[in-house]
Amino acid sequence: MKFTGKIRSISIKEGKAPYGYIIPNIRISGHEGEILFFGDKLIDINIEDxxxxxxxxFNTNEWRRRDGSREKVAVEVCLFQENIRLTPKPRPQSKIEDxxxxxxxxxxxxxxxxxxxxISDAGEFEDYVFMILRLLGxxxxxxxDKKNQAGRADGFFIIGSLAVMYDCTLRQTFEDYKKEQIENYVNKLKNSQITIDVRLTDGGSKKKTLQIQGKNRQVWIITQSQSRELYDVDGIRVKEVSIKDIMKIFTKKLYSDTFEEEELSSSLTVIDKS
Known part of the structure; x- marks a missing residue:
C-alpha cells in the first residue's frame, strides 16, 4: 500500500548518510508518528532538492537498527503532485454507454x-447461418467439415431438449432434390447418439459423439423462403426453416433485457409456428 505525507525535516551532514522525516497523512499500521527515510531511497529526485x-x-519497509530493534521506514519516496490520484480516476462514460x-x-x-x-453463394449462405446460430448463443x-460434406448435413446443434440436424439451401424447390439426404438425416437422428465430423479452427477435423436420446429431434432445411413443417417420421419432424425467422429470434434476444436459454430453446422448437 502506498502512503502520502509531507516532509517534516531533512538532515544532510558531511560524513553521514542523509535522511529526513515524513509526517504521514494517515496512520501507518504498526507505526506511530513521523516516519524516517534515507536519501538513497528517493526516486527521481535528490535529497538536496x-x-x-x-x-x-512512499511505501514502507522494516529497518533493523544496530541494537537489533526494528522500525518501519519510508522507501521508494518520490514527489507527489496533488493533481495525481493514488487510485484511478473514474472512467468517464463513453458515448456507447449512453x-x-x-x-x-x-x-x-x-x-x-x-x-x-x-446472399447468392451457397457456401456463403451456409457460413452466414452458422454465424447467426452462434450469435444466438x-x-x-x-x-x-466441408471437404467431406457430399450428401451430408451442414451442421448440427443441441440446445436444451432440442436436437437439430440442419442443411442450408438457396433452392426455391428442394423437396425432390434433397429427398434422399433428408431420409438419411432422419435415420441418423433415430439413433440414441450421433457421431459427426466437425471442422477445427486450424482447418482440420475430428469426430465427436453426442447423446440425443430423449431429445426433441428435428431436421431443418434452412432457406430464404417461409418456415413450415413438411412431415413427421416416427416423431422426428422435418421442417423448412426460414433464415428470416431465425433472425427474428436473434433480434428479439438482442433487444431483450433477459432471454434465458430455456426461452431460446422453446422459440427454436416451434419456429415454424412463428
Whole structure:
C-alpha cells in the first residue's frame, strides 16, 4: 500500500548518510508518528532538492537498527503532485454507454445482419447461418467439415431438449432434390447418439459423439423462403426453416433485457409456428 505525507525535516551532514522525516497523512499500521527515510531511497529526485513541506508518496519497509530493534521506514519516496490520484480516476462514460447510443448500435447490428436475402453463394449462405446460430448463443453447435460434406448435413446443434440436424439451401424447390439426404438425416437422428465430423479452427477435423436420446429431434432445411413443417417420421419432424425467422429470434434476444436459454430453446422448437 502506498502512503502520502509531507516532509517534516531533512538532515544532510558531511560524513553521514542523509535522511529526513515524513509526517504521514494517515496512520501507518504498526507505526506511530513521523516516519524516517534515507536519501538513497528517493526516486527521481535528490535529497538536496527536497524542501520542507513537500508532498511525497512512499511505501514502507522494516529497518533493523544496530541494537537489533526494528522500525518501519519510508522507501521508494518520490514527489507527489496533488493533481495525481493514488487510485484511478473514474472512467468517464463513453458515448456507447449512453442508452440511446446502445439502442442505435443494436439497430445497426440488426440491420447489418438482416441482409441474408442478398446472399447468392451457397457456401456463403451456409457460413452466414452458422454465424447467426452462434450469435444466438447456441454453444453446442457444430459445422461439418466441408471437404467431406457430399450428401451430408451442414451442421448440427443441441440446445436444451432440442436436437437439430440442419442443411442450408438457396433452392426455391428442394423437396425432390434433397429427398434422399433428408431420409438419411432422419435415420441418423433415430439413433440414441450421433457421431459427426466437425471442422477445427486450424482447418482440420475430428469426430465427436453426442447423446440425443430423449431429445426433441428435428431436421431443418434452412432457406430464404417461409418456415413450415413438411412431415413427421416416427416423431422426428422435418421442417423448412426460414433464415428470416431465425433472425427474428436473434433480434428479439438482442433487444431483450433477459432471454434465458430455456426461452431460446422453446422459440427454436416451434419456429415454424412463428
Amino acid at each position: 527536497l524542501k520542507i513541506g513537500d508532498l511525497v508518496q 442508452s440511446n447510443d446502445v439502442k442505435g448500435m443494436k439497430d445497426k447490428i440488426s440491420s447489418y445482419l438482416s441482409n441474408s436475402l442478398s 447456441i454453444h453446442n453447435l457444430y459445422q461439418y
